[in-house]
Amino acid sequence: MTEPPSRLPRPDSPIAKKVFASPNHSERLINGAPPEGTGFRVPDMLILHYTGMPEAGEALNRLCSPVSEVSAHYFVFENGHVLQLVPEARRAWHAGISFWLGETDINSASIGIEIANPGHPGGMPAYPDVQIAAVIALSRDIITRWGIRADRVLAHSDVAPARKLDPGEAFPWERLNAAGVGHWVRPADVTGGRFFSPGDRGQPIEAVQAMFALYGYGISITGVYDTETEAVVTAFQRHFRPLCVDGIADTSTLTTLRDLIAARQNLITA
Template sequence: MTNFTADYAPALVHPSPNHGKRAGGRKPDAIILHYTGMPGADQALNWLTTEESQVSSHYFVYEDGRVLQLVPEARRAWHAGKSAWAGEVDINSCSIGIEIANLGHPGGLPPFPQAQIDAVVKLCRDCGERWSIRPERVLAHSDVAPIRKVDPGENFPWQLLSEKGVGHWVEPAPVAGGRFFQLGESGQPIEALQSMLSFYGYDLEITGNFCDRTKGVVEAFQRHFRPARVDGIADFSTIDTLHRLLTSLPQYSSQHAS
């Protein structure tokens, strides 16, 4: 497919050869946000549109707010890799991938320009409305691929997106002292923590043991929802923020109603 009509009207079409059919005729019900993590935006765009790379995304957002569409939304872009969320392991087949030009962790986590964030908000709102994507299904690459991926990073302004109607967010509880759980611990409180993270959607086995995987998932959660400190330790701030996110979900409230 060398050309197509943009699904998002403001986008300019810049085709990538890297895409396929969505498995089982799936329609997108999630949006996955990435940063490019490369030295330059054009270098990243070239990588996403070169057959050799075997990677792509549906959209690419420059620092100045320009939006390119690389793959039609009806097609399966290759952006999430090995990932999982809420029991789904083929994230590419059920999602729209958005690459945001940013140096990321390799470049010291520079801020995302306001023009770029405004463009991401408009794009997410448009995709979300057209595909009826729920707020809690707007996710970070690090959410669906903990440990393996860390983008779009702890500096990404999720709260600002939420204020403009994109994504799921509650004000994080302040980082403070008190009881915490960390690598190597085990018992019922760890099982409860794992259960909450799993219910929210993270791919985590409920074992009651605070293992390396649990630490990585806690870090991913913190990176998105409690970015003031990303250390993989489940302190009061982390657990309270997670609990309030869960209780704000209709499906959680109905399942746990007395």
Template sequence: MTVSAADYPGASVNPSPNQGDRANGRKPDMIILHYTGMPSADQALSWLCNEESQVSSHYFVHEDGRIVQLVPEGRRAWHAGKSSWAGESDINSCSIGIEIANPGHPGGLPDFPDAQIKSVADLCLNCGKRWKIPPERVLGHSDVAPIRKVDPGENFPWERLYLDGVGHWINPTQISGGRFFQYGESGQPVEALQSMLSLYGYAIETTGSFCDRTKGVVEAFQRHFRPQLVDGIADFSTIDTLHRLLAALPKYRRC
């Protein structure tokens, strides 16, 4: 099935064959943001529309703000891969994927142009309103696939999107000294950290051991919510920012 008309007003259409049915009639209740991680937008768009790639997204946003729809919103685009959030492991069946043209880490993490971010915000707001997607379920690829993925990266302006009404955000706690937890440690404080990360939505077991997985999830959290320093060490700034984000979630998510 191809896109006959764009779901988002103003988007052009460039159909991708890489799509399928959403499992069990699922409707999207998440939005996942990616960067393309390729040298040019045209190269990335061509790859997403190439059957050989076996990857796609619902939307593609150029640096100048132009939006292209590749897969109908009612269909399952192949953008998240092996991923999980809040107990859901088939992220592709319950999400809308948006690829944002940017070379990412391979290209030195260049800034995202203002026109591009405005279009991303407008697109997220429109999709969120039509599908009743809560702001806190607008996430990065690295959130749902820690360690495996790092996009849209620590240079992505999540605060800017939040000020436009997209996503969940608080100003991160200032980095300072004090007690911290890191790889190799174990005990009740590590267990509490893992529990908080899991409660927020990250796929992590509460083992009490600061393992490779825990370090990777802490890095993913920092990349999104405390981007000033992404080192996988759970310092006071990281833990306090996480605690305040949990406290700021809607009441139904804190039950």
């Protein structure tokens, strides 16, 4: 006697062990409206998060509770075990109010991965090697299937710099890039030199703000080094210059940003 076929949903990614369904999702939108016909908006971004909670199980329960109204497509435990919470074709609720290169509905444009880690509230512990290996494998599968460009693999803090810190400066972005995930250049050495900091004003600050806006950050070009500018600089440092995260636009920060902008042109024209 043959067994009946399993009715359990299968994960979109073979890296995920099983589906652990969250009810917190909706239709992907295009310009704020559902797409016409039977298609859906194709995700072209990958956003990485940490859970920021002491226990992985507690974080998973929150992402699957209808009361919380938050979710992500995937959840990666410290031991590398991966669950899928939301189908990739659906809009998970992981990014909140966010922005990148003109896009204001990051949830509709992206796939979100939650990585179990207490984060800054828990002292920013290191991510276990086995967990990062799983994140790399999962990310590689997602970006390959959806054709997500390297510079559109981002931190939650990149798209919401005034609100979020995750996945934090301890997250090994360089290791991901070496494995083919994400955009990275060697950070310029922190050697001092000219810098800009909160309270500074004038045309040089406009130029700094314009550079960050060109790369994708949500920043107003005001000519004033305000709290928004400080938050963007800090978010950039967490991702791309993690050795020193101080919110000051020093020579190292700006040189690294310049090099990223130049390197991205090769991705765009490839």
